[in-house]
Amino acid sequence: MARSFSVRAQPGFTTVALICFFLLYLPIATLVVYAFNAGTSIAIWEGFSLRWFHQAWNNSQVIDASIRSVQIATAAAILATICATMAALATTRTRAYRGLTAKYAFINAPLMVPEIVTAVALLIVFSRVKIATGYSGLGYLILAHTAFCIPFAYLPIRARLEAMDLSLETAAADLYATRWQAFRRVTLPLLWPGILAGLMLAFVISLDDVVITEFVKSGGQDTLPTYMLGQLRRVVTPEMNAISTVFLAISILIVTVFFFISRKRDV
Amino acid sequence: MPSAAGCDDNQRSRQKERDVFSGVIVPEKPDRNAIEVRGVSKRFGIGENAFKALDNVSVTIRENEFFTLLGPSGCGKTTLLRLIAGFDFPTEGQIMLHGQDIAPLPPFKRPVNTVFQSYALFPHMTVGQNIGFGLEMLGKPKAEVKARVDQMLRLVRMEALKDRRTSQISGGQQQRVALARALAPSPKVLLLDEPLSALDYKLRKEMQSELKRLQTETGITFIFVTHDQEEALTMSDRIAVMSAGKILQVGAPWEIYDRPADRFVADFIGETNFLPGTLGAIENGRTTVTLSSGAMLPATLAEGYVPNGPATIVVRPEHARAIREGGDLRGQVENIVYFGTDTHIHVRLDDRNLFTVRQQNSRSRDCGFVVGDAVGVAIAPDGAQVLKD
Incomplete structure (x- = not known):
């Protein structure tokens, strides 16, 4: 009877697992199913139809908000990833010194600070800047998103750098590579999966943000999530389900693409 | 490799032109010094916590010599190697390479290459790309890089594995690639940081004679760091025995063994x-x-x-x-x-x-x-x- 211990052999394991999966995915499954509802209700099934996808596609507000979301997320993700890469290089390619831990804490602070606090703070600061400069474009949203995306981009990049053998860069320098050449030819190619992971993560986090966007946006600057929030206050039709379903599909696609890229790079 | 010994100066310089190892200094005077370490100290940390890794070390390493820095771990041998390579800078003192002080130069400006203990092969490049990296950084034309890579592959007997990834070859083969990569730019001095310590006994023996062969064939000065006294005795032209940041004795293997300068050397060797x-x-x-x-x-x-x-x-x-x-x-x-x-x-x-x-x-x-x-x-x-x- 010398069987190795396995959590799967514990009594009730299957039951607990099923309940967890059920709770996690039942609401999402319901949402997806009713996106294809022919009727106007999000609770009563009246047959299969793609009409809500059609309607959302022809809703200029939805398209407008989607484009804005992607613009902000792209800009913020790129900026955040650049900052995060530099921060990760600076905090790992150095001898440990007093204050290094404090720097980690500062970089990761946006993960800990309640989002609503950041949102209110940005609202106050940006409203003054808006008055002083007269500029009220997307820049504020991009800046705000960049700021809270940095730690999300930073974590996978730093993890990758810490796993990298420092002697590789030393070897490059020994073989006549200047600092820039060593970075471009050795550090960057090896860091690439980490940077991609950071970029994707930052993109998804930005795309998803409601609280800060709601506070910082000027009139007519709805992103997809804030637009949906606004709609929910009025009439809820399966159009919301359709938009959410597309949103979900895109997120899954991004994660899948990243998974395959990073797997290929690691071999 | 044809030896330049016995040629007159004129012939020698002409031979240097034709020589495939054209970057290698063929000694003008056979006994010229390759590296001269003058009064070098290295302290890590500041004030009372400072750790003296090297304490006023002076040593001269001759052209074409297989020179070994031997000592227990923490004796400063790797620190001295890193100072010569340029990965660290001395707190005091000078490091002369053929009469020029290289101590303040960054590593990529020194005609000195290193074989690392961990090999430090670039995992995203093939064996051939690894070997060609140094030449490419020096801005050599593509054809020259390719010819030189093929030549180095022959030298370390790895022709068949040129297009393999470095993760797809054995430890002993990685060792050979690391050697070929460091030798490819024809450095004036090759530094070897305990390169055999990761190999098993038989392979280590094999690589010991391989290293000797490469040194003779290329005529490059080797500075070899080890804590293995047997390795030092069998391979070296001269050995420097180090302890606690100082060089205790420099001499040929028989001198170190038969005429130890003090109790530490006698105890450490044999x-x-x-x-x-x-x-x-x-x-x-x-x-x-x-x-x-x-x-x-x-x-x-x-x-x-x-x-x-x-x-x-x-x-x-x-x-x-x-x-x-x-x-x-x-x-x-x-x-x-x-x-x-x-x-x-x-x-x-x-x-x-x-x-x-x-x-x-x-x-x-x-x-x-x-x-x-x-x-x-x-x-x-x-x-x-x-x-x-």
């Missing part, structure tokens, strides 16, 4: 017996020592050493014999250790010191003693040396 004794009159670096048993032995003095008072005498195990009757010292056999080629007889002397005798084995008889036997130790006439403690 097996040694230490005996207390009293010195007689000193004449021409020779003296007569009276041992605790009353036996008198002729002995040489370590060079430059002027003793006063009681001294330590060192005798290598192979310079003594175990005999039944008589002998310079008497004792009892405490242990017998069989090594295949020879047998070590550990003798507990009457003054309670331990003395090891090494005896060559023969197929027709055993060592002739059993544990507990009374035994005499006869020391060879030139076997004893007086040491600085």
Whole structure:
């Protein structure tokens, strides 16, 4: 009877697992199913139809908000990833010194600070800047998103750098590579999966943000999530389900693409 | 590699042009110094917490030499290597390469390449790309890089693996790639940081002779760091023995082994017996020592050493014999250790010191003693040396 211990052999394991999966995915499954509802209700099934996808596609507000979301997320993700890469290089390619831990804490602070606090703070600061400069474009949203995306981009990049053998860069320098050449030819190619992971993560986090966007946006600057929030206050039709379903599909696609890229790079 | 020895200067410089290792300095004067370390100190940290990794070290490494820095871990040998490579900068002192002070230069401006302990091969490049990296960084034309890579692959006998990833080859093969990569730009000095320590015994033996062959064929000065005294003795032209940030002795392997400068060197290299004794009159670096048993032995003095008072005498195990009757010292056999080629007889002397005798084995008889036997130790006439403690 010398069987190795396995959590799967514990009594009730299957039951607990099923309940967890059920709770996690039942609401999402319901949402997806009713996106294809022919009727106007999000609770009563009246047959299969793609009409809500059609309607959302022809809703200029939805398209407008989607484009804005992607613009902000792209800009913020790129900026955040650049900052995060530099921060990760600076905090790992150095001898440990007093204050290094404090720097980690500062970089990761946006993960800990309640989002609503950041949102209110940005609202106050940006409203003054808006008055002083007269500029009220997307820049504020991009800046705000960049700021809270940095730690999300930073974590996978730093993890990758810490796993990298420092002697590789030393070897490059020994073989006549200047600092820039060593970075471009050795550090960057090896860091690439980490940077991609950071970029994707930052993109998804930005795309998803409601609280800060709601506070910082000027009139007519709805992103997809804030637009949906606004709609929910009025009439809820399966159009919301359709938009959410597309949103979900895109997120899954991004994660899948990243998974395959990073797997290929690691071999 | 054709050797330049015997050519006149004119011929030599012309040969250098044609030479495939065109970057290699063919010595103008055979005894020119490749590296001269002058009064170098290296401290890590500041104030009272500062750790002195190197303490006023000076050493000269000659052109075309296989030079070994030997010492226990923490003795500063790797620090000295890193200073020569440019990965660290000395706190004080100069490092001259062919008469030019390179101490302030960054590593990519020094014509010096390194074979790392971990090999540090670039995992995202093929074997060929790894070997060509240095030449590419030097801005050599593509065709030249390719020719040189092929030549290096032949040199380390790895032609078949050119397009493999470095993760797809064995440890010994990675070692060869690391060597080829460091030799490809024809450095003036090749630094090797314990490169054989990750290999198993047989492969290590094989790579030892491989390294010697490469050094002879390329004519490049090798500076080799190791803590393995056997490795140092078998491979080196000269050895520097280091301890606690200082160089204790520099010399040919036989000098280090047979004429150790002090007790640390004698103890670190090979097996040694230490005996207390009293010195007689000193004449021409020779003296007569009276041992605790009353036996008198002729002995040489370590060079430059002027003793006063009681001294330590060192005798290598192979310079003594175990005999039944008589002998310079008497004792009892405490242990017998069989090594295949020879047998070590550990003798507990009457003054309670331990003395090891090494005896060559023969197929027709055993060592002739059993544990507990009374035994005499006869020391060879030139076997004893007086040491600085």
